[in-house]
Amino acid sequence: MKTVKQLLEIKGYEVDSITPEKSVFDAMQLMAARNIGALLVLDGRKKLVGIVTERDYSRKMFLQNKPAKDVAVTEIMTRQVAYVRPDQTNEDCMALITEKRVRHLPVLENDRVIGMVSIGDLVKDTISEQKFIIHQLENYIHG
Secondary structure (H helix, E strand, O other): OOEHHHHHHHHOOOOOEEOOOOEHHHHHHHHHHHOOOEEEEEOOOOOEEEEEEHHHHHHHHHHHOOOHHHOEHHHHOEOOOOOEOOOOEHHHHHHHHHHHOOOEEEEEEOOEEEEEEEHHHHHHHHHHHHHHHHHHHHHHHHO
């Protein structure tokens, strides 16, 4: 079972983010351009203050009754962010994603964001590991 650090070494450490005062329109435009479903919300000191997701947009913007250009990210972002550490395993991440019903987990080391893993990253790794095990078993059986 890979650790989050090992997953990030394969995937990369790049994280897409936005500041809380930017508009929801800006956030959605960035997500569309990058073909992603979430942005970390970082303050001016690069400290994690929230996450804004497609789910936040679809559930909370309707209640705003204002255009997305007139709503700040801070008004719809999720403030209680589930996160993981680099030493945790894929299995730890899957359990947290299931428990918290989220799709993205920032990776924090010493209160600093160093990456992010998504449910897609975790499933891809799980499938890859299962294929490897199957291949090893087939080699063992067939000699």
